[in-house]
Amino acid sequence: MKILHTADWHIGKQLKKQSLNEELKLFFQWLVHTLKDENYDILLVSGDIFDSYNPKTEDRALYYQTLTLISQSVKHIILIGGNHDSIAVLNAATPLLEPLNITVIGGVPDDLKDELIHIQLSNDEECVIAAIPYLRDKDVLINQTFDTDQDRPSQIRAGYAKHYRTVLDLAKTHYPRLPLVGMGHLYATGAQLSDSERDIQVGNQGAVSSTLFDGYDYVALGHIHRPQRVDKLDTVRYSGSPIALSFSERSDHKQVIKITLTDGNIDQIDVVQLPQFRELSTIEGSLEEVQSALAKYKTQCPLPAFLEVNINQQIRDITLNPLIEDMIDQFNKTSTQGKILKYKVTFAEEESRLESLFVPSKQIDDLTHTEVFNELLTLQSQDTESRNTLMKTYRDLAENYQDYLDETA
Ligand SMILES: [Mn+2]
Structure with missing residues (x-):
């Protein structure tokens, strides 16, 4: 089973009033061909699909055109919402996308079990994707009150840990023995920032530790635009954005990650370098x-x-x-x-x-x-x-x- 991990497309992003959609379109063409030519089974997109809560009509059109083309090249597509995305915008088309094997988890669903997507291929290979979207305050601040010892950031971290743990437990209960691939849109401790990640808490305040992902076989992260492993773990990675979104990313080598599962185990994780379009x-x-x-x-x-x-x-x-x-x-x-x-x-x-x-x-x-x-x-x-x-x-x-x-x- 072959999985491709990408994130942070930021459709509609502008740099000094110049649209970056042209390079995104070239990336999407590359993606469609790669998924098809190399027989990928699953595409994971870990949040920040759009750059804004209210994407322009042309940006929404580009998104739907792209999903249509991609759905002809790969068996399953799973997208989660990022901090830049509107939950309502992403979830609006869910009923239309589902028949195309496109699953969109814009925000945390009422029933956490709905974050689990069971994939079974025609050759009977199976896995479970834990599609955990960007967690908003309402999802992680359980009591909404702050004691003197438990300040807001630590409560947020505890909320994150609880969420990832609950989803892990659900996966192990309902799909024991199946490989579990997590998705997330968050800031993990020690990640190297660039200038284009807006709205994130810098410092360690909002950062979560990589122990959050214990029990997951691979974690496909989004939010940080510079590709990197988390805590030097091969199995917890930011794919980074496919195109440079700010001048500070001028010398990044943009990439996507290829995850190969064999006999229910992660067999190989490869970095696939992207062509530079601009x-x-x-x-x-x-x-x-x-x-x-x-x-x-x-x-x-x-x-x-x-x-x-x-x-x-x-x-x-x-x-x-x-x-x-x-x-x-x-x-x-x-x-x-x-x-x-x-x-x-x-x-x-x-x-x-x-x-x-x-x-x-x-x-x-x-x-x-x-x-x-x-x-x-x-x-x-x-x-x-x-x-x-x-x-x-x-x-x-x-x-x-x-x-x-x-x-x-
Ligand atoms: Mn982003």
Whole structure:
């Protein structure tokens, strides 16, 4: 029995107002062919099918077209809701999808047994899929009251543990001896984040431990966009998103996971590398360096690249601004190789002058947040290299936060 695990499609996702549906369509074509050519039996999609609660008509159309094509290439499709998905939107078409062997578990069902999907192939191979969707507060906060010792995060973790344990017990009661493959959309301890996982609690607050999955033969996770194993376990994995959803994922190798069951046991787990359909790249340097890099720029992928441009100049020179904007306009009008989605200009000299700003008469209100951060680095006597790295990271973070505010405005 062959199972393919993917997650975090985020149909309808935009990056700087540019739709990412074109690369998703190429991924879906790849998926349809792979499922068919390699005789997969089951496709698991572990949440965040759509990017928003209220997907646009064209995004819903893409979803249904894709499911129709996939259902002709694989015997069973199981999808769960993620934190970006609306339970109602996903569940709406359930009666139409069921005859196509497509099971959608948008949210936690009234009867937890309905999270268990028993699969029996024509050659009598069997397994059980525990399709556990993203658990919302109402699903995990049992008492809704917080004692002093049991704070909210630990209650959430206990709620998660209870859910996974109950479903495991149900599976062992109703389908003893059958291999059990779990699905989930959650943040497991130690997972490496990128910039595009919105709404997750960073830090260990909302993170669950991998002991949650004891008893499951494999767990197909979604939520984290960078592919990875959880706690170095081969059998608990994030497939990651099939396409890069933010510039921070520019060098991720996107993948899906192939799980092979033989005689009721997990026989093999293979990482299947995906082709890169669109490159997300950063071009950095002085104005001249950026100009020449753009002139030579050639993408290796089928779709034009999405680029961010960082120009580092020695001194602030406002006469450069129209030049830079012109250069970007020109590139975006003429290049078939890429499109610049964002750019920023930084001035080295201004940074070195910053320290002189910190005279005792300066109040915090007179400073920008970047200057405050820079002052903190001075107080900590960071060496130049760490200082530059920290400053750059801080700027990226501040910028991503600004993007997030812009996009959610
Ligand atoms: Mn996601």
